[in-house]
Amino acid sequence: MENFARRIAVRILATVLLIFVTRVSALSSGSAVAFPDPPLEVMVLTDVAGLGDKGFNDVCWQGVLRAKQDFALKARFVQAREQADYLPNITLAAQNADVVVTLGYLFVDALKQVTPGFPGTRFIHIEGDVTGENVASFDFKSEQGGFLAGLVAGLFTKSLKVGVVSGMDIPPVKAYVNGFKSGVKTAEEKRAKAIEVIVVSAGSFNDPVKGKSLAQALIAKGADVIFRVAGNTGIGVMEAIADRQGVYLIAEDLDMDAEMPGKILASTLKRMDVAIYQAIEGIVQGRFEPGHHWLGAAQGAIDLSPMKYSQQLFTPRDMEWIDKARRLLKEGKISVPKSDAELADFQIPEL
Amino acid sequence: MSAPPLILMQGISKRYGELWANRQVTLAVAAGEIHALVGENGAGKSTLMKILFGLVQPDEGNIHLDGKPVAFKHPKEALRAGIGMVQQQLLIFPQLTSLENIVVGAEVRRWGVLNRKETRRKVEALCCSFGFDLPLDVHADEISFAHRQQMELLRLLYRGARILLLDEPSSLLAPAEIERLLALLRAFRAEGHTIILTTHRLREVFAIADRITILRRGELAGTWQRDQTSAQQIASLLVPAGDDAAVPNGDGINYLSPGRIAGSLSENASSPSSRPRPESMKDQECWITAPAADSDPEFVDMTGNGGEAMLGQPSSELPPEAPPILSVETVTAQSVHQEPGITDFCLQLREGEIFGMAGVVGNGQRVLALLLAGMHRVSAGTIRLGAHDITNTPTAARLEMGIRWLPENSLEEGALAELSLWENLLLGFQRRPSNQTLGWLHKKRIMQKAESRLELSRVAYTNITQPLSDLSGGNQQKVILERALTEPLKMVLLEQPCRGLDIHAQRETHRRIRSLIRAGVTFLIFSYDLEELLSLSHRIGVMYRGRLMGVTHTHRAERELLGQWMLGAPE
Amino acid sequence: MSIARNQHPIIKQLEPLVATLYALMAGMLFCIILAYFLGTGSFELISAIWEGAWGSPNAAAATLSKLTPLLLTGLAVSVAYQAGLLNIGCEGQLTLGALSAACFALTASQLPRLLLMPLTVLVGALAGALWTLPAMWLRQKRGVHEVVSTLLLNYVAIYLADYLARGPLGDGSAMARTAEIPLESTWRAVCSVGTIGVTAAPWAALIAMCLVHVWLYRTCGGYEAGACRSNPLAARAAGIPVNRRQTRSFLLSGALAGLAGALEVAAVHHRFYAAFSPGYGFDGITVAFLVNNVPGWTWLSALLIASLRAADKWLQLALGISPSTILVLQALLLITVASRVRLPVPGRTRRRSLLGHLFGYPEQTRQ
Incomplete structure (x- = not known):
C-alpha cells in the first residue's frame, strides 16, 4: 500500500511540477528564439574540437573577431558533435548567415554537397580544396613554417640532435616535417656540422599523454630542441619540456612563446586569421575571390613569432640569418620542399 | 549428573x-x-x-x-x-591461504600493522597441540574438504572457542x-x-x-x-x-x-552446495503442494476419483500383466557438478507403477533423473521407452513422448517468473503443430487453452497475461505442475516430492500420484525419506555410489536390508 | 497493494512509455535548473530544444538521420537483453559493420544497383553479427561474461577499423577514411525535407524494429529466447537449446548494430570515417534501457535522444550556450534514466538498477 501511495504521490508531484514550470516560464518568456538583423551575418563552424583548443580553431576565430570589430559584423559559431553533424550544421548556417566559415579538412565532403544549394551565401573554408562560385578555400604552405622552425632549431642545438613530434603522418604534417628538415639542412651548412633530425609520430592529434612520453623519449635520446606538430598531443610535449633544463620547444601554428617564456624558441605562425580576415574583407568590399588558394609567407600567412623571450639565446649572427630567411621567403626567393622527393632536390639557399 | x-x-x-x-x-x-x-x-x-x-x-x-x-x-x-559452530557449508575465502583464512578478522596487530610472525606462531601452536595436519600456506581453494573443515575448526579455536x-x-x-x-x-x-x-x-x-x-x-x-x-x-x-x-x-x-x-x-551425504535442509525451508518449496498455506485448500484431483487411499497403505501390487514401459539397460554416465555418475545401471519400470528410488542424497539419483529427462549424456548402455530407443533422444522429443521431470526446486528450476502464465504453460510445447505454424505462435488459441486449464486446476489468477511471479507461491507451484501434466503423459520423474511438506500436503500429494497411476502414468520417485517410499511405491530400489544396490517389492521389503543397501554393503 | 500488483496488462505494456515520460520530465527539470544558472529563461531553453530538433524541416531531417543509428543500436541491445544477454559491444559491431559495408561497396562496385545497394547493408549487418561470435564463444566455452568480452571487443574493433582506414583500406588522404563508395550503393534521398534529403534509412530502421518486436513476441523463436532469459535452467529442461538460442539472439543483436553502421555509411557519409560514431553503440544501451528493453518502444527513446542530440547546434546558435552545457544536460538526463529504470532480475524479488545490472557480478546459473 505504501508503495502504491508513493507512486501516486510521485506522479502527482511530477505533474504539478510540469504545470508550474510551463506557467512560470510562459510568464517569463518574452520572445522566443529569434535573430536580430545585422548588416552581415558570419557563422563559423568548427569540428568536434571546438573553440578553446588554443590552436587551429582559436586562431581562425581571432580572424573572425577582428573582422567583426572592423566591419561591424555579427559573428557566431557552432561546434559539431560528430561527423554526421557537418552536413546539417552547414545547412543550418547557410540558411541563417551571409558568410559561412568552415574550419578543417573534415568539412570538405559536406561542404561540397551544400554549397550549390545556397548560391547567395558565401563560404570560406580553411584547409582543403573546395571549389565553387561561392566558395573560397584556403590552404597554407606549412613547409615554409617548417623551414623557419628547422633553421631556428638547427642554429640553436647544442647536442646536434633535434626532434619532431608529429601528430599523424598526413600530408599537411608531412609538409611541416620536410620543411623542417630542409631548414635544419640549411643550418647544418651554416654551422658546418651534421645535425640529426629524429621524427616520431603519435598517431593522434588528441593524445597528450602519448605526446609527453614521446617527447621524453626524444629528450632521452639527446634531442635538445623539439618541434611539435601535433595539435592537442603537443600539450604533452610542452609538459615534458617544462621541467627539463636545456631542452627547448618550437611550437606550430600559433604564437605560444608567452606560454612558457624562455622555453619556447619560436612559434611558426600560420595566419589562418589573416586569411579569414582578408576573405571577409573582400566580401564586405565586394571583391570576393572564389577558388582554392595556397597561402604562404608571400601573403603574410606564414611567419615566425617575434621570438621575444628567446632572442638572447641566439647570437646576433644567428638572428641575422633567421631574419634573412624570413625576408627571402616573403620575397618568394626560397622554394621549400613539401614532399619527400622535393626534399631530396632541395637547394640550400644563400643566407 | x-x-x-x-x-x-x-x-x-x-x-x-x-x-x-x-x-x-x-x-x-x-x-x-x-x-x-x-x-x-x-x-x-x-x-x-x-x-x-x-x-x-x-x-x-x-x-x-x-x-x-x-x-x-x-x-x-x-x-x-x-561458542563456535562449523556449519555444513564451510565459509572460506578461496584466494587466501589457510593461515589467512584462519586469522582473517582477528589478526594479531602491532600498531595497526599485521604481525605475521606472531600470528603464524599462534596458529602453529594450535596445530601442534591438537595434531592438525593442515598445510598453512596453500590457497584455500586448493586444499581438500577435510582440510577446509580443519581450517574452520582452527578458526574457531583461534578465536578462543x-x-x-x-x-x-x-x-x-x-x-x-x-x-x-x-x-x-x-x-x-x-x-x-x-x-x-x-x-x-x-x-x-x-x-x-x-x-x-x-x-x-x-x-x-x-x-x-x-x-x-x-x-x-x-x-x-x-x-x-x-x-x-x-x-x-x-x-x-x-x-x-x-x-x-x-x-x-x-539419510544424508549431500555436498556443501546442496539443497537447503528442511529446517530452513519454507513450505512452498516443494512441488505439488496441495494445501500450501496461502493456496486453495481443496486440491483438484486430476481424474476425479482417488482420495480414498489412505496414507500409509502401500499401493496395491501391480497387475502382473502390466507391460514394461521404461527399461534402463546397463547404462553408464559421467558425473555432473559434484553429482556422482552412475555405472552399469539396470532398471525396468512397468506401466502404472510407482517406483521408489531410495538412497542417501548424492549417490547418483540426480544424474539418473537428468539422463531420463534427456539432459545428460549416456556414456554406455541403452534406455528404452516402450519400444523406442530413447538413449540419445533430445529433451524436447522426450517431452512429446510423455516423460516429465519435476526437479526438487521446481520453482527455481522450472518457472519463468516474470513471464506470463500462458507462456509458463507453453514452455516445452511451443513447437507443437497445434501451437504454431512455421514458427508463428497461435497466441489466441494458446491463451484460451491455458485459461481453461488454469480454471480446471483452480489456480487463482486475474489475467492469463499476468506474470507468474504475481501469483502466490502455492499457485505458482500449481502452474508448474499443470504444465508438467500436459498430455501426453507417460512417465513422471519426481525428486523429493514431499520434502518439508506438512502431513496434509503430503497426503494430498500421494493421493494425486495414486490417481494418476490409475490413468497409466508411471512414476519414478527419488526420495531420501524411506517411510514415504514404503508407503507409496510398488517397488523400492536403493542407489549407492551410482549403482542400484537392489530392488524389492514394498510389501516384502525389510527395512534392515534397505538400510544396509543404503550404506553400501550387506554387512 | 493488490492494485499495484494486479495491474491491468495494458498498463504493464505502457510502462516503457511511462519511463520515457518520467525521463522527459526529469530532463525538463534539469533544463530549468540549468537555465537558472545560465541566466536564460527555462522556457527559452526548452523551446530551443524543440526548435532545434523539430522546429524546421531541416532540423527534422537532421533529427531523423540521427534517429536511425540510435534506434538500431537500441534495438540491438534490447534483442540481446531479451535473451538474457547484455551486448555492450554495439559500438564495435557498428564500426566494423560500417567498414565492411564500405569495403564491400568499393570492391563490388560493378554490381547492378539493385543488388549492390541491399548487399552493402547486408554485408555490414553480417560483419556486425560475426563480431559477436568471439564473445559468444568466450561465454559458452570459457565462462567469460559477455559484458566484459563485448566491451573489450569494442576497442579491438575500433582500433582495427582505424588502422585499416588509415592504412590498407584508406583513400590515401590525410584522414582515416576509405574512398567514397560508388553512387550505386548509396541510399538516395527519397524525399526532401527542407533542403536536406531524407533517405529511407529511418524507415528501414523502423521496419526492422517492427520485425524484431513481432519476432520476439509472436513467434516460437522469440518465445524461446525469452525463456532463456527468464530461466535458462527451465528452458533447458524444456528441451530448448539455450546456448544456441542465445547465440542466435546475439547474432541478431550484432547484425542490427552492424546494420546501423552500414546505413550510416550508405545513407549519410557515403564512405567510412574512422571516427564517424560519437558512441552510438553506447547510446544504444540508454535507448534500450529507457524503455525497459521492449523493442517495440525503442523508437520513442531513440527519438528522445536523437532530438536532444540534434538540438544542440540550435542551442549554440539561439542561446549561445556552449556545447559542453548540453553534454551536461544529456548526462544528467541519462543518470535520471539509469536510476529510474529498474530491472526485475529473473527468479528473484530483488531488483537492480541499470547501473547495478551493468556492473554487478553476473548471476551464477547452476547446473
Whole structure:
C-alpha cells in the first residue's frame, strides 16, 4: 500500500511540477528564439574540437573577431558533435548567415554537397580544396613554417640532435616535417656540422599523454630542441619540456612563446586569421575571390613569432640569418620542399 | 549428573509456518563432553544448533550458559561467549591461504600493522597441540574438504572457542579422514573443550560420543549415556515405525517400536552446495503442494476419483500383466557438478507403477533423473521407452513422448517468473503443430487453452497475461505442475516430492500420484525419506555410489536390508 | 497493494512509455535548473530544444538521420537483453559493420544497383553479427561474461577499423577514411525535407524494429529466447537449446548494430570515417534501457535522444550556450534514466538498477 501511495504521490508531484514550470516560464518568456538583423551575418563552424583548443580553431576565430570589430559584423559559431553533424550544421548556417566559415579538412565532403544549394551565401573554408562560385578555400604552405622552425632549431642545438613530434603522418604534417628538415639542412651548412633530425609520430592529434612520453623519449635520446606538430598531443610535449633544463620547444601554428617564456624558441605562425580576415574583407568590399588558394609567407600567412623571450639565446649572427630567411621567403626567393622527393632536390639557399 | 550442565537449553521451540523445527526441546550438555545429536533429516538438529549459536532466534525457550541465562542475537555474541559452530557449508575465502583464512578478522596487530610472525606462531601452536595436519600456506581453494573443515575448526579455536558445534562434520569425509576428525575431537575433549555434533552415522556416535540425544520430528526423544544404550536401541528410537503411527497428531506421542533399522539413519551425504535442509525451508518449496498455506485448500484431483487411499497403505501390487514401459539397460554416465555418475545401471519400470528410488542424497539419483529427462549424456548402455530407443533422444522429443521431470526446486528450476502464465504453460510445447505454424505462435488459441486449464486446476489468477511471479507461491507451484501434466503423459520423474511438506500436503500429494497411476502414468520417485517410499511405491530400489544396490517389492521389503543397501554393503 | 500488483496488462505494456515520460520530465527539470544558472529563461531553453530538433524541416531531417543509428543500436541491445544477454559491444559491431559495408561497396562496385545497394547493408549487418561470435564463444566455452568480452571487443574493433582506414583500406588522404563508395550503393534521398534529403534509412530502421518486436513476441523463436532469459535452467529442461538460442539472439543483436553502421555509411557519409560514431553503440544501451528493453518502444527513446542530440547546434546558435552545457544536460538526463529504470532480475524479488545490472557480478546459473 505504501508503495502504491508513493507512486501516486510521485506522479502527482511530477505533474504539478510540469504545470508550474510551463506557467512560470510562459510568464517569463518574452520572445522566443529569434535573430536580430545585422548588416552581415558570419557563422563559423568548427569540428568536434571546438573553440578553446588554443590552436587551429582559436586562431581562425581571432580572424573572425577582428573582422567583426572592423566591419561591424555579427559573428557566431557552432561546434559539431560528430561527423554526421557537418552536413546539417552547414545547412543550418547557410540558411541563417551571409558568410559561412568552415574550419578543417573534415568539412570538405559536406561542404561540397551544400554549397550549390545556397548560391547567395558565401563560404570560406580553411584547409582543403573546395571549389565553387561561392566558395573560397584556403590552404597554407606549412613547409615554409617548417623551414623557419628547422633553421631556428638547427642554429640553436647544442647536442646536434633535434626532434619532431608529429601528430599523424598526413600530408599537411608531412609538409611541416620536410620543411623542417630542409631548414635544419640549411643550418647544418651554416654551422658546418651534421645535425640529426629524429621524427616520431603519435598517431593522434588528441593524445597528450602519448605526446609527453614521446617527447621524453626524444629528450632521452639527446634531442635538445623539439618541434611539435601535433595539435592537442603537443600539450604533452610542452609538459615534458617544462621541467627539463636545456631542452627547448618550437611550437606550430600559433604564437605560444608567452606560454612558457624562455622555453619556447619560436612559434611558426600560420595566419589562418589573416586569411579569414582578408576573405571577409573582400566580401564586405565586394571583391570576393572564389577558388582554392595556397597561402604562404608571400601573403603574410606564414611567419615566425617575434621570438621575444628567446632572442638572447641566439647570437646576433644567428638572428641575422633567421631574419634573412624570413625576408627571402616573403620575397618568394626560397622554394621549400613539401614532399619527400622535393626534399631530396632541395637547394640550400644563400643566407 | 551432579555438576550443573555447561549448556542448558530449555523448552526450545521454533516454528516455520506449519512445520515445527523444534518443539519443547530440552538439551543439557556437560562441560568437557562430546554430545551427539541424532535424528533423521528434518528432525531439528541443525535448528537447535543454530539457535544455540545465535543464527536462529527461538520462538520459545531459554538458554543457560554456565548457569547464566544468555540469548544470542548474533553469532558474534556466541563467539564472544566461547561458542563456535562449523556449519555444513564451510565459509572460506578461496584466494587466501589457510593461515589467512584462519586469522582473517582477528589478526594479531602491532600498531595497526599485521604481525605475521606472531600470528603464524599462534596458529602453529594450535596445530601442534591438537595434531592438525593442515598445510598453512596453500590457497584455500586448493586444499581438500577435510582440510577446509580443519581450517574452520582452527578458526574457531583461534578465536578462543571452547564449545564447538559441528553440523554433520563427517558427511563428506572419506573413512580415513573421519578417523582423523574423530582423533581431533578426542584431542579437543582432552583439552577440556565441549563438543556438540550432529551426525547420522551411528558408528561414529558410538565411537566418540559421551552422551547421545535423539530428536524426532522436532521433538526430544531422550538423552542416553553411550554405555547405557545400544545402536539397535538408538536406531529404533530414531524413526517411528509403523506407518499409521507416522501421522503425527500433534500431541507428541512416542512411537517406540524397536526391532527395525531405520533407513533414514543413513539419510544424508549431500555436498556443501546442496539443497537447503528442511529446517530452513519454507513450505512452498516443494512441488505439488496441495494445501500450501496461502493456496486453495481443496486440491483438484486430476481424474476425479482417488482420495480414498489412505496414507500409509502401500499401493496395491501391480497387475502382473502390466507391460514394461521404461527399461534402463546397463547404462553408464559421467558425473555432473559434484553429482556422482552412475555405472552399469539396470532398471525396468512397468506401466502404472510407482517406483521408489531410495538412497542417501548424492549417490547418483540426480544424474539418473537428468539422463531420463534427456539432459545428460549416456556414456554406455541403452534406455528404452516402450519400444523406442530413447538413449540419445533430445529433451524436447522426450517431452512429446510423455516423460516429465519435476526437479526438487521446481520453482527455481522450472518457472519463468516474470513471464506470463500462458507462456509458463507453453514452455516445452511451443513447437507443437497445434501451437504454431512455421514458427508463428497461435497466441489466441494458446491463451484460451491455458485459461481453461488454469480454471480446471483452480489456480487463482486475474489475467492469463499476468506474470507468474504475481501469483502466490502455492499457485505458482500449481502452474508448474499443470504444465508438467500436459498430455501426453507417460512417465513422471519426481525428486523429493514431499520434502518439508506438512502431513496434509503430503497426503494430498500421494493421493494425486495414486490417481494418476490409475490413468497409466508411471512414476519414478527419488526420495531420501524411506517411510514415504514404503508407503507409496510398488517397488523400492536403493542407489549407492551410482549403482542400484537392489530392488524389492514394498510389501516384502525389510527395512534392515534397505538400510544396509543404503550404506553400501550387506554387512 | 493488490492494485499495484494486479495491474491491468495494458498498463504493464505502457510502462516503457511511462519511463520515457518520467525521463522527459526529469530532463525538463534539469533544463530549468540549468537555465537558472545560465541566466536564460527555462522556457527559452526548452523551446530551443524543440526548435532545434523539430522546429524546421531541416532540423527534422537532421533529427531523423540521427534517429536511425540510435534506434538500431537500441534495438540491438534490447534483442540481446531479451535473451538474457547484455551486448555492450554495439559500438564495435557498428564500426566494423560500417567498414565492411564500405569495403564491400568499393570492391563490388560493378554490381547492378539493385543488388549492390541491399548487399552493402547486408554485408555490414553480417560483419556486425560475426563480431559477436568471439564473445559468444568466450561465454559458452570459457565462462567469460559477455559484458566484459563485448566491451573489450569494442576497442579491438575500433582500433582495427582505424588502422585499416588509415592504412590498407584508406583513400590515401590525410584522414582515416576509405574512398567514397560508388553512387550505386548509396541510399538516395527519397524525399526532401527542407533542403536536406531524407533517405529511407529511418524507415528501414523502423521496419526492422517492427520485425524484431513481432519476432520476439509472436513467434516460437522469440518465445524461446525469452525463456532463456527468464530461466535458462527451465528452458533447458524444456528441451530448448539455450546456448544456441542465445547465440542466435546475439547474432541478431550484432547484425542490427552492424546494420546501423552500414546505413550510416550508405545513407549519410557515403564512405567510412574512422571516427564517424560519437558512441552510438553506447547510446544504444540508454535507448534500450529507457524503455525497459521492449523493442517495440525503442523508437520513442531513440527519438528522445536523437532530438536532444540534434538540438544542440540550435542551442549554440539561439542561446549561445556552449556545447559542453548540453553534454551536461544529456548526462544528467541519462543518470535520471539509469536510476529510474529498474530491472526485475529473473527468479528473484530483488531488483537492480541499470547501473547495478551493468556492473554487478553476473548471476551464477547452476547446473
